[in-house]
Amino acid sequence: MAKDVAASLNDILQNDQEALLRTWVDRQVGSPGFRSDRTSRQEVADHSARFLTQLREAIRSGDTNILASPWTDARRVLDELSFARAQQGFSPSETAQFVFSLKQPLFERLRRDLVNDPGLLATLTSEADALLDTLGLYTTEVFQRGREQVIMRQQQELMELSTPVVTLWDGVLALPLIGTLDSARTQVVMESLLQRIVDSGASIAIIDITGVPTVDTLTAQHLLKTVAAARLMGADCIISGIRPQIAQTIVHLGVELGSVITKATLADAFAIALRRLGLAVQKTAAAPARRDREGEDRDVRSSLDRPEN
């Protein structure tokens, strides 16, 4: 932007900043896309005032590259706004509207002030237009980055949420798998299972696949890898929760489960685990009345002690 053009744009912005700000905020609040549930007039006015001040500062430098250093402060205001709006669930166009809605009030002002100088009016309008366009696109870009961060955090959380390792009994771990098993998840599952085997000194791990919707050759391979790794650590694995369809798929695909013990239900697998540890579940007496709930729990517990004790 030529120095004189920058100077006159700056003059207009400076002289009329208050009025311009008021019309701009009015436009934003009055537009049909205004999210009164997510933001307030006060907040919008606050952001707008800060942005307008920084915009003027930047324009005064005469630099039109918005990634250059005179624009740092103006960019920071937009960064803050876009990030906040991405987190609050605004749409990209609602966010970009913040910058684009400045065009109309600004152009009106230019037309009124430069009615005697059509040449300058045209230059200023086109310069300001290009500038606001770049700034609007920049806002969208930052917004997108904010959204991506949200998605990445959610993926991470989902990954952690979906791989709990449960202690069923002293020395027996259970790993209830829910959802599709891809390579990334297998890695997390394997690591958390192996770490828990080390921490708890468990000798049997039950992998329950009731919640795994489909088993293909890749999933089976991932399961077998986990079993093999657990075996290397000195723990036996039992795969449980194999639904009838999945049993059919496994056989049709020709997946060789080898020496891995498989059971239809987690209960069956748990029974095997207890037997391996030399434990047994016994029925003590007639089931106690309902109000003895706590006592009942105690009885079951003591009857699960080692037989020789």
Add this chain to the structure above:
Amino acid sequence: MERIPILKMGEYLLVSIQVDMHDRLAMTLQADLTDRIVSVHAKGVLIDISALEMVDSFIGRMLGDLAAMSRVLDAETVVVGMRPAVAITLVELGLALKGVRTALNVERGMDLLRNRIDARGREDAGRE
């Protein structure tokens, strides 16, 4: 030359790998261990790899070979204390060490060895 010590405890041999294995060391260990099994008539071998942080396919195969050699010499072998990262690496390398007995720690490993040797003793007695 650097060597990995092989300790004799009763009828068992204890090998604790405390340093990072390199190929030369692994070959020496194989030679030493087979010699010792024969000379002391060991019934069981326990290999502790809890300090081993890095494995490659060679070391992985070496562990399998060690177990196989001991078996040929009629000694039960247990590998104990494998770290999760090492286990994952071996599996990813396709070395599931089939035929090698494993245990979580030395204590469990000794129990396993004792059980195996007892069971074998009973089998032999039954056959006579």
